[in-house]
Amino acid sequence: MPDLRTVLADYPHTAPLKNGDVVSSSVRLDFQTVKPVHKAFAPMVRDEAYDLSELAVVTALQAIAHGRPVVLLPVVVAARFQRACLIAHASRPVAPQELAGRRVGVRAYAQTTGMWVRAHLAEDFGLAPQDIHWITRDGAHVREYQDPPFVEHGIGDTALVDLLREGRIDATILGNDLPEGDEFVPVVPDAVARDTQWWQRSGFMPVNHMVVAGASVARRDPGAVREAYDLLRRADATVARPAGTPSPTLFGFERLRRPLEIIIDACLEQDLLPRRLDVDEVFAPARDVLGVEAG
Known part of the structure; x- marks a missing residue:
């Protein structure tokens, strides 16, 4: 066998x-x-x-x-569902429409959760990926892929939530490590409703x-x-x-x-x-x- x-x-x-x-x-x-x-x-x-x-x-x-x-x-x-994975610090909330030109953290630009959040930002609020300054720690798993020029590397070992606490980024995308509690707030306030509508339209x-x-x-x-x-x-x-x-x-x-x-x-x-x-x-x-x- x-x-x-x-x-x-x-x-x-x-x-x-x-x-x-x-x-x-x-x-x-x-x-x-x-x-x-x-x-x-x-x-x-x-x-x-x-x-x-x-x-x-x-x-x-x-x-x-x-x-x-x-x-x-x-x-x-x-x-x-992905929209609630984009969070800001409760002391410095930011609306989705205000993300243009802002610094948004994500573990890797090629991370799938990041792809979905960017797709939703484009669909819901007309934001293109290059409208945002992406701050990342990791490169892609596929070595041959290179991130686009509007992606910044080199944030060291500082956790994304700590960068958010310190105000070094304006928002961040997290997945399974999304924190609980009221220290952080979703950037998309009606994320659940929007996700539900998306599922009803798309079927998956x-x-x-x-x-x-x-x-x-x-x-x-x-x-x-x-x-x-x-x-x-x-x-x-x-x-x-x-x-x-x-x-x-x-x-x-x-x-x-x-x-x-x-x-x-x-x-x-x-x-x-x-x-x-x-x-x-x-x-x-x-x-x-x-x-x-x-x-």
Whole structure:
């Protein structure tokens, strides 16, 4: 039985895979502990460090555009509403319309949450990415990508929330590390309502993380990758979710076509991709492995 070196964060829909409730007789997922999970992204796209890995969707698209050895599977394992991820200090609130020319922090310009927030700022308030002075700590996981000139690096090890406390930035984008309490306030005051309306129009929650297989294992043992895809679907099916609520997971080539088209458009508008990718091009390697009807 082949072992697949696997990195997936802890979610209700990955728990059955990690605790042994959902297993396969033909493949074993050998889970590697990487916390936070984004620390697995650069090793995956640069060195194919794992056989199966969660990967931010912007990183996955950049990897494909730059010919890195990953096969993007039609699996979304993490999605969330994004507008509330843009925060300011409560003592220095700022309205979205006031962000032009301001300093806004984000861990990396290529971070997927940042991509979504910029897309929403453009859609809701007419702000282009270059209207804002972006302050970042990290570069992209894909080494070949270079940030645009309106992005500033070199903030050192100071946490973004501390930069915000000190007034060195006017707002910041945070994801899973979004702080609780009343020290910080959302820049978009009606974020929940806007996110809900967006979901009702689009039919999906903004995609954060998908799953990729390494190109080597896809060539060497496509059957193992097919079985891993089936495991992911089976595990997700064990999670009960209320009808009519947005789901953080999504499976299938055709179900993901429109979400990826929207993401690719946003990436092009934000100088995140060197060229336009076609969804059929993006999924072609996975179709060869899974079959055209997967999902």
